[in-house]
Amino acid sequence: MDYIELIGFTAAFLTTAAFLPQVYKTWKTKDVTALSLPMLLLFFIGIVGWLVYGFLKNSPSMIFANSITVVSSFFLVYFKIKYTKK
Incomplete structure:
Protein backbone atom coordinates (compact mmCIF):
# COMPACT_ATOMS: atom_id res chain seq x y z
CA MET A 1 0.00 0.00 0.00
CA ASP A 2 1.43 3.36 -0.96
CA TYR A 3 1.32 6.46 1.22
CA ILE A 4 -1.49 8.01 -0.86
CA THR A 10 -6.96 7.53 7.43
CA ALA A 11 -9.40 10.10 6.03
CA ALA A 12 -11.92 7.35 5.26
CA PHE A 13 -11.77 6.02 8.81
CA LEU A 14 -12.18 9.46 10.38
CA THR A 15 -15.07 10.64 8.19
CA THR A 16 -16.90 7.32 8.44
CA ALA A 17 -16.38 7.10 12.20
CA ALA A 18 -17.69 10.65 12.62
CA PHE A 19 -20.99 9.65 11.01
CA LEU A 20 -21.67 6.53 13.11
CA PRO A 21 -22.59 8.25 16.42
CA GLN A 22 -25.48 10.04 14.67
CA VAL A 23 -26.80 6.74 13.35
CA TYR A 24 -26.52 5.15 16.79
CA LYS A 25 -28.16 8.09 18.57
CA THR A 26 -31.03 8.17 16.09
CA TRP A 27 -31.54 4.43 16.45
CA LYS A 28 -31.56 4.60 20.26
CA THR A 29 -33.70 7.74 20.68
CA LYS A 30 -35.86 7.40 17.56
CA ASP A 31 -35.76 11.22 17.46
CA VAL A 32 -35.56 12.30 13.82
CA THR A 33 -36.96 15.81 14.16
CA ALA A 34 -33.60 17.47 13.48
CA LEU A 35 -32.88 15.37 10.39
CA SER A 36 -33.82 16.72 6.97
CA LEU A 37 -35.09 14.05 4.57
CA PRO A 38 -34.06 15.98 1.42
CA MET A 39 -30.53 16.42 2.84
CA LEU A 40 -30.33 12.73 3.76
CA LEU A 41 -31.49 11.66 0.29
CA LEU A 42 -29.01 13.96 -1.46
CA PHE A 43 -26.25 12.76 0.84
CA PHE A 44 -27.13 9.11 0.19
CA ILE A 45 -27.14 9.60 -3.58
CA GLY A 46 -23.82 11.47 -3.35
CA ILE A 47 -22.22 8.68 -1.33
CA VAL A 48 -23.44 6.09 -3.84
CA GLY A 49 -21.76 8.22 -6.51
CA TRP A 50 -18.50 8.29 -4.54
CA LEU A 51 -18.71 4.53 -4.07
CA VAL A 52 -19.10 3.99 -7.82
CA TYR A 53 -16.22 6.41 -8.41
CA GLY A 54 -14.08 4.47 -5.93
CA PHE A 55 -14.73 1.25 -7.83
CA LEU A 56 -13.98 2.91 -11.15
CA LYS A 57 -10.72 4.37 -9.78
CA ASN A 58 -9.93 1.08 -8.04
CA SER A 59 -9.38 2.93 -4.77
CA PRO A 60 -9.66 0.61 -1.76
CA SER A 61 -9.90 3.52 0.69
CA MET A 62 -12.83 5.10 -1.17
CA ILE A 63 -14.58 1.75 -1.51
CA PHE A 64 -14.09 1.00 2.20
CA ALA A 65 -15.32 4.34 3.50
CA ASN A 66 -18.20 4.80 1.13
CA SER A 67 -19.47 1.24 1.55
CA ILE A 68 -19.86 1.81 5.28
CA THR A 69 -21.27 5.29 4.83
CA VAL A 70 -23.83 4.10 2.24
CA VAL A 71 -25.17 1.62 4.79
CA SER A 72 -25.13 4.20 7.59
CA SER A 73 -26.86 6.87 5.54
CA PHE A 74 -29.42 4.34 4.33
CA PHE A 75 -30.28 3.62 7.97
CA LEU A 76 -30.74 7.34 8.68
CA VAL A 77 -33.08 7.67 5.68
CA TYR A 78 -34.97 4.59 6.89
CA PHE A 79 -35.18 5.94 10.46
CA LYS A 80 -36.33 9.34 9.22
CA ILE A 81 -39.17 7.76 7.24
CA LYS A 82 -40.09 5.23 9.93
CA TYR A 83 -39.99 7.50 12.98
CA THR A 84 -41.44 10.70 11.51
CA LYS A 85 -44.73 11.41 13.22
CA LYS A 86 -47.49 11.83 10.73
Missing part, protein backbone atom coordinates in the same frame (compact mmCIF):
# COMPACT_ATOMS: atom_id res chain seq x y z
CA GLU A 5 -3.83 5.10 -0.05
CA LEU A 6 -2.69 5.30 3.59
CA ILE A 7 -3.79 8.94 3.66
CA GLY A 8 -7.04 7.87 1.99
CA PHE A 9 -7.68 5.14 4.56
Whole structure:
Protein backbone atom coordinates (compact mmCIF):
# COMPACT_ATOMS: atom_id res chain seq x y z
CA MET A 1 0.00 0.00 0.00
CA ASP A 2 1.43 3.36 -0.96
CA TYR A 3 1.32 6.46 1.22
CA ILE A 4 -1.49 8.01 -0.86
CA GLU A 5 -3.83 5.10 -0.05
CA LEU A 6 -2.69 5.30 3.59
CA ILE A 7 -3.79 8.94 3.66
CA GLY A 8 -7.04 7.87 1.99
CA PHE A 9 -7.68 5.14 4.56
CA THR A 10 -6.96 7.53 7.43
CA ALA A 11 -9.40 10.10 6.03
CA ALA A 12 -11.92 7.35 5.26
CA PHE A 13 -11.77 6.02 8.81
CA LEU A 14 -12.18 9.46 10.38
CA THR A 15 -15.07 10.64 8.19
CA THR A 16 -16.90 7.32 8.44
CA ALA A 17 -16.38 7.10 12.20
CA ALA A 18 -17.69 10.65 12.62
CA PHE A 19 -20.99 9.65 11.01
CA LEU A 20 -21.67 6.53 13.11
CA PRO A 21 -22.59 8.25 16.42
CA GLN A 22 -25.48 10.04 14.67
CA VAL A 23 -26.80 6.74 13.35
CA TYR A 24 -26.52 5.15 16.79
CA LYS A 25 -28.16 8.09 18.57
CA THR A 26 -31.03 8.17 16.09
CA TRP A 27 -31.54 4.43 16.45
CA LYS A 28 -31.56 4.60 20.26
CA THR A 29 -33.70 7.74 20.68
CA LYS A 30 -35.86 7.40 17.56
CA ASP A 31 -35.76 11.22 17.46
CA VAL A 32 -35.56 12.30 13.82
CA THR A 33 -36.96 15.81 14.16
CA ALA A 34 -33.60 17.47 13.48
CA LEU A 35 -32.88 15.37 10.39
CA SER A 36 -33.82 16.72 6.97
CA LEU A 37 -35.09 14.05 4.57
CA PRO A 38 -34.06 15.98 1.42
CA MET A 39 -30.53 16.42 2.84
CA LEU A 40 -30.33 12.73 3.76
CA LEU A 41 -31.49 11.66 0.29
CA LEU A 42 -29.01 13.96 -1.46
CA PHE A 43 -26.25 12.76 0.84
CA PHE A 44 -27.13 9.11 0.19
CA ILE A 45 -27.14 9.60 -3.58
CA GLY A 46 -23.82 11.47 -3.35
CA ILE A 47 -22.22 8.68 -1.33
CA VAL A 48 -23.44 6.09 -3.84
CA GLY A 49 -21.76 8.22 -6.51
CA TRP A 50 -18.50 8.29 -4.54
CA LEU A 51 -18.71 4.53 -4.07
CA VAL A 52 -19.10 3.99 -7.82
CA TYR A 53 -16.22 6.41 -8.41
CA GLY A 54 -14.08 4.47 -5.93
CA PHE A 55 -14.73 1.25 -7.83
CA LEU A 56 -13.98 2.91 -11.15
CA LYS A 57 -10.72 4.37 -9.78
CA ASN A 58 -9.93 1.08 -8.04
CA SER A 59 -9.38 2.93 -4.77
CA PRO A 60 -9.66 0.61 -1.76
CA SER A 61 -9.90 3.52 0.69
CA MET A 62 -12.83 5.10 -1.17
CA ILE A 63 -14.58 1.75 -1.51
CA PHE A 64 -14.09 1.00 2.20
CA ALA A 65 -15.32 4.34 3.50
CA ASN A 66 -18.20 4.80 1.13
CA SER A 67 -19.47 1.24 1.55
CA ILE A 68 -19.86 1.81 5.28
CA THR A 69 -21.27 5.29 4.83
CA VAL A 70 -23.83 4.10 2.24
CA VAL A 71 -25.17 1.62 4.79
CA SER A 72 -25.13 4.20 7.59
CA SER A 73 -26.86 6.87 5.54
CA PHE A 74 -29.42 4.34 4.33
CA PHE A 75 -30.28 3.62 7.97
CA LEU A 76 -30.74 7.34 8.68
CA VAL A 77 -33.08 7.67 5.68
CA TYR A 78 -34.97 4.59 6.89
CA PHE A 79 -35.18 5.94 10.46
CA LYS A 80 -36.33 9.34 9.22
CA ILE A 81 -39.17 7.76 7.24
CA LYS A 82 -40.09 5.23 9.93
CA TYR A 83 -39.99 7.50 12.98
CA THR A 84 -41.44 10.70 11.51
CA LYS A 85 -44.73 11.41 13.22
CA LYS A 86 -47.49 11.83 10.73
